Amino acid sequence: MFVRIDLESDVPIYTQLTNQIMEGIATGELKPGEALPSVRSLAADLGINLHTVNKAYTILKDSGFVQIHRQKGAVVQSGGMPPADDAYRERLAEQLRPMAAESLGRGMSLEDWLAISRASFEQLKAKREGSQLS
Template identity: 55%
Template sequence: MLINLDFESQEPIYQQLIEQIIEGIARKDLLPGEGLPSVRSLASDIGINLHTVNKAYQQLKHEGFILIHRQKGVVVNPDGVPKADVTYMTQLEKKLKPLIAESVCREVDEESFMKLCNDIYKSYRGG
């Protein structure tokens, strides 16, 4: 999996890393049980601080995307990502509200917004 970080972005590097790993899992570029580079190795490969990678990995672990084993290293959760529950749906709504509000303010019509959402969703489902 290729990691592309934007060092000029306002978004923190660890958050970019988290999002790219999640996108890799969604696209099936990273499969359940597949190994990821060690914290030290990934930090060295992409030229960032190992604490940044560790922060991203810890958050991914907390959210159930990866497991960190002492012997096996870092792997995509072999059981798959935990299914959406009420807590996740509440968080999703909280994240979507400002995006939708800004789109309304910028006069993006509902049809265009929904088409964009559908196109992105299909791109992760292989459509």
């Protein structure tokens, strides 16, 4: 498995898991229809509790990135990913605002801010286009 958990981080384990799995889906490392490890096996692999993994899976299910077949397990959403609709864009802008404020406060230019922002997105996009043909 590609997941790495940092137990020293102040980011909750279930959040680290959620983020990394979502990143795997976004980059195409995990393809639609592909099965995720069972909550028990992934928990055992990572040396964490089953419920911690389950919490991450539930968040991904509620946000529409995975489907959960009660007895088959969790699989990457195959019926189309959730859209970047207006509600999401608002949430995103809300999250970005304090980060933009701190950057502006530290004297960062718009160009620098956009360069870092662009790099974050392009790195993931490049990974996706490298691992598959779309």
